Amino acid sequence: MDERASTGGKPARVRGSGRPTVVDVAKKAQVSPMTVSRVLSGGINVRPEMRERVERAIVETGYRRNQNARSLRNQQSGLIGVTITNIANPYYAEMQRGIEEVAAAHSRRILVGNSNEDTALEAQLVGDFLGRQVEGLILVPTGNAEHLTPELLGDAPIALASRAIDGLDVDTVLIDDVGGASAATRQLLDEGHTRIAFLGNQVSVFTGRRRLKGFRQAHAERGIPVVEELVRVGQQDVSSAETVMSELLQLPEPPTAVFGANNRNTIGAIRAIERMRRSAGPEAVPDIRLFGFDSFELADLSPVRLSVVSHDPRELGRQAATMLFERLDGDYVEAAGRLVELPVELHHYDLPR
């Protein structure tokens, strides 16, 4: 007799997930659940024969460890939370790859959320991640540190990538924005340009501020004033950058060079110039020299003379993750946050013909 739900007895108490548990394996192997657990954890202090019996039972039952239950006991979820302002941006996609790479090497998985540059959404994501017991967090932060309080975070370490937050003293990895922007600007000035436009995104964005700072710094160093009417910030996407660049081109006295503070703005500038050339003819458009922060695909085929400040987003992700794991593994214990600035390189592309 092996009847279960067939007759009208007890409701045949359906076990939670229906998937086999340590108990099922233990029964089949004729051992205690504890022995199964030991085998699962490497099989130390288990006689080879028992071990083998258990291993066979595991295969036969199709058992798989429930990580959730484990982490409830162990206080180790094996999860890292990652929030990114825009996952679809190739730059951050590459960064995510770097994070994932390091996390996988440490046997952790990443929970990824898109904050969409929205602080409230970011706070919600962080809260949710913490509720899932992530062991640490990596953020491309949206802005201030009002959320991200110690009470909220508990003792979960946190690392910031690409942007810092004033007043939040945690491990942070940045690009050398100031250095890169000033080096680029210096070069333009040294080439003889005195009317250089600046196209950037919102100044509320950390990197935007820093790159503008580098731009001004170079001018100060060379004793050449910044032409304020040529400083245009707030363009978050290619099309708005294109519009602004078109305006600049139609000024009575247009810039002779342009610094694009990120690849969105640089590409917008290329578009505006090339579009005007195609409509008004090449002669109608002043000869513009372009320097952009961030490299991008096909930069070397730009129809406008271009140089870029290039850097490695994947390395950015790797670094942030590495610093996080150093804390998780206790390899780094200082309370104060570390600040790493990744170096940049200047690349110059030739023009066709």
Place this chain on the structure above:
Amino acid sequence: MDERASTGGKPARVRGSGRPTVVDVAKKAQVSPMTVSRVLSGGINVRPEMRERVERAIVETGYRRNQNARSLRNQQSGLIGVTITNIANPYYAEMQRGIEEVAAAHSRRILVGNSNEDTALEAQLVGDFLGRQVEGLILVPTGNAEHLTPELLGDAPIALASRAIDGLDVDTVLIDDVGGASAATRQLLDEGHTRIAFLGNQVSVFTGRRRLKGFRQAHAERGIPVVEELVRVGQQDVSSAETVMSELLQLPEPPTAVFGANNRNTIGAIRAIERMRRSAGPEAVPDIRLFGFDSFELADLSPVRLSVVSHDPRELGRQAATMLFERLDGDYVEAAGRLVELPVELHHYDLPR
């Protein structure tokens, strides 16, 4: 007297995480843990006054629900597993955004792993995700279905994006590869080209096979033979595509048109042509007509006459996620997998001057 670990009494049993639990909140609010739980779940069947008391206690203790413990009880992890062949590819980054968007709308989070086109790694990721009790899986599959057996998957629904797997009857979202490739090829043939090159990635990759199929189909329809020596597959990145294209350009009888089966190959072709023009002079290079599958940034500024088959990766992600949630929510119950083919559009770009 409030001494704890100070004297040599009991080891002051440190509670698991040190973070407050329902019990802590219950004590402070002078209610049972169950009432706390009810308040946390929306507060139905709880007197407003109690509810308020509990809510205050929650704030005071800084309590946050432990999702892990919840899902152990509920059998609902609130997690979706996603494996992608290469997260750094802008195309899949955009797709991931679509998935995340839909998942967030369903109050789920995504666990993301990079399979790196490696079936073994993919299998490992899937196993790990299932161990974490994901409610469902979305994959850009690497290849066959040898892993992904029903035993492994249990009853977790699975959706495939971008590629199908022979013999795995699950919900699948594809791009209209065959239709797009044949439409593009047809147009080239109708423009009078009879020697059209095909640059694609490995034929073992699903989309690669399908796009080559469309290419051949169009030839068959028009009664024009495929020039087999011009069919080159296996290029997985831009630089190898560039190399192959250079070879084609140096054939005694080079192609008059090229179909790039994905954006890596199309960009490689552009590079090869432009590079040769720059080195050997524009006259030395035959006039080539280019048609590419996938759109990409700056495609409209291509120095080579270009058309593209464009489509929307974010929508691909949204669709896959939507189908998955339809199954999770029981809105769709047929066992057989559904197949959706997303439409493509043809775009033509003018040449400069």
Place this chain on the structure above:
DNA sequence: CTGTTAGCGCATTCAG
């Protein structure tokens, strides 16, 4: 409306 009991699946005690 509220509380008590019990157990999700696992692993850390502690006895044998």
Place this chain on the structure above:
DNA sequence: CTGAATGCGCTAACAG
């Protein structure tokens, strides 16, 4: 070397 008891934090199921 092995097992029994216990509880991680939470919430169904059932009393009251």
